[in-house]
Amino acid sequence: MIAGAAFLAVRHARANALASTILVACFALTTALPLAAGLLFDRYSESLTARADATPLVAGARGSRFDLTLATTHFRKAQVQNASYALYERIAALRLGTAIPMSVSHTARGHVVVGTSIEYAELRNFTYRDGGWPTTLGECVLGARVAQREGLGVGDHIFSDQSDVYDISKPPAIRMHIAGVLQPTGGPDDDVVFVDIATAWAIGGILHGHDPASMVQNPAWVLSRTDDNVAISGAMIEYNEVTPETIEGYHLHADPTQLPLTSVLVVPKDQKSATMLITEVNLSKTEQMVRPSAVIAELIAYVLRIKSVIDAVSVALIVTNAALTGLILTLSYKARSSERDTLLRIGAARG
Numbered sequence: 428m429i430a431g432a433a434f435l436a437v438r439h440a441r442a443n444a445l446a447s448t449i450l451v452a453c454f455a456l457t458t459a460l461p462l463a464a465g466l467l468f469d470r471y472s473e474s475l476t477a478r479a480d481a482t483p484l485v486a487g488a489r490g491s492r493f494d495l496t497l498a499t500t501h502f503r504k505a506q507v508q509n510a511s512y513a514l515y516e517r518i519a520a521l522r523l524g525t526a527i528p529m530s531v532s533h534t535a536r537g538h539v540v541v542g543t544s545i546e547y548a549e550l551r552n553f554t555y556r557d558g559g560w561p562t563t564l565g566e567c568v569l570g571a572r573v574a575q576r577e578g579l580g581v582g583d584h585i586f587s588d589q590s591d592v593y594d595i596s597k598p599p600a601i602r603m604h605i606a607g608v609l610q611p612t613g614g615p616d617d618d619v620v621f622v623d624i625a626t627a628w629a630i631g632g633i634l635h636g637h638d639p640a641s642m643v644q645n646p647a648w649v650l651s652r653t654d655d656n657v658a659i660s661g662a663m664i665e666y667n668e669v670t671p672e673t674i675e676g677y678h679l680h681a682d683p684t685q686l687p688l689t690s691v692l693v694v695p696k697d698q699k700s701a702t703m704l705i706t707e708v709n710l711s712k713t714e715q716m717v718r719p720s721a722v723i724a725e726l727i728a729y730v731l732r733i734k735s736v737i738d739a740v741s742v743a744l745i746v747t748n749a750a751l752t753g754l755i756l757t758l759s760y761k762a763r764s765s766e767r768d769t770l771l772r773i774g775a776a777r778g
Contacts, residue, residue: 450755453748461741468734472727475501478614479723481551484524484701486514486708486716487690495715496722499690501615502531502539509687514714516684523704524695525550530627531689534588535603538573539619542627543692550694551616557581558607561623567603568621571611581605585620587630598632624688633681 478500487495488508497503512528519526527550530542545560553560556574558581561567569579579585582605589600603622611617622630679686693716695701701718708716 450752454745454752457741457744457748460744461738464734464737464741468730472730474614475723475727476720479719482692482719483695484693484704484716485690485719486510486518486693486704486714487688489711489713489715492715492717492722493726495690496717496719498531499529499692500719500723502541502619504531504534504539507531507689510690510714511684512686512688513684514708515688515691518691518693518704518708521704521707523700524693527692527694528624528688529690529692530624530687532687533627533630535567535585535620536577536588538570540567540587540627540630541619541621542624542630543621544624546694547692548621550692551612553612553616554610556608556610558605561606561621561626563604563606564623564625564629565601565603566606566622567626568607568609569605570617570619570621571609572617573620574608579605580608598630601626601630628679628686631687633679633686 479496482500485496485499487499488510490508491505494503494505494507498505498507509532515526515528518524525546527544527546528542529547531539533540533542548560555568556571558568567585569577569585574580577585584602584604586600586602590598603620603626609616609621693704695704705716705718708714
């Protein structure tokens with residue numbers, strides 16, 4: 428009997444393919460939505476939590492603690508107000524842990540360029556597929572997926588993305604020499620280009636190089652001249668690559684303590700040092716220090732509330748679909764009552 432019922436059900440589904448497909452799709456979607464949301468939430472929750480737990484403390488300018496944390500842990504380019512290099516120097520001077528400068532402000536072929544120091548590589552326990560960490564201004568290290576997507580390796584070059592290609596006063600794209608390629612880490616480090624913090628400033632044009640003022644050919648480029656200083660117009664062509672011949676021409680036109688940083692990643696010596704660092708930095712009205720683990724836990728709690736709403740809506744949709752399906756089956760059963768009467772008259776068993 429079961430085989431016969433199954434045969435009739437299959438034949439009915441084939442005869443009414445469109446209606447059957449819509450019915451199955453409705454049930455599949457309403458069932459898959461909460462399951463997919465749960466799987467995605469668990470996956471990203473684990474990823475965010477693991478990354479935050481591996482990042483002890485983050486300091487930066489006051490503002491959104493979520494943006495500051497995600498910019499440091501996942502290199503998310505957000506509207507984070509820059510901190511100054513003075514913050515890094517102040518934290519380092521306390522000698523309560525290791526301070527690591529972080530700059531997440533530029534891109535190269537669409538990939539985020541992260542300016543930092545060798546201490547960051549040591550914190551993340553990087554291993555190299557080829558080459559090593561940058562040792563000279565203008566060098567970079569590619570994350571595993573960046574190298575794979577771009578087809579680049581040690582000895583090749585990659586250009587930074589220019590902020591405004593139509594404004595000649597903006598810094599030019601910097602041609603960076605690839606000094607190393609990382610082994611896959613399974614995290615955000617695979618999708619970025621790492622450079623020394625000084626190279627990040629060079630990409631932004633703060634640290635730049637050009638021919639000496641004495642070699643200026645066009646008098647219109649000399650804005651002013653004194654015994655101690657010569658002011659040169661921004662129209663003068665800057666170097667776009669650091670080479671042994673041009674490296675000595677790179678210089679700053681800013682107070683070193685005011686150089687921009689996205690944040691400062693801090694690895695305290697112990698829990699007591701962490702408490703002292705947080706207290707010291709948070710006394711400032713313009714700076715803050717946060718624990719990424721606490722910030723991400725708060726962020727996940729917000730997301731969990733949204734997921735609860737999605738789950739409630741999904742349950743309501745499943746109940747609604749079940750009710751509609753029951754109504755359709757009931758109406759179909761009543762509509763075919765004459766067919767059942769005919770079957771009974773020719774000797775078919777009831778049920």
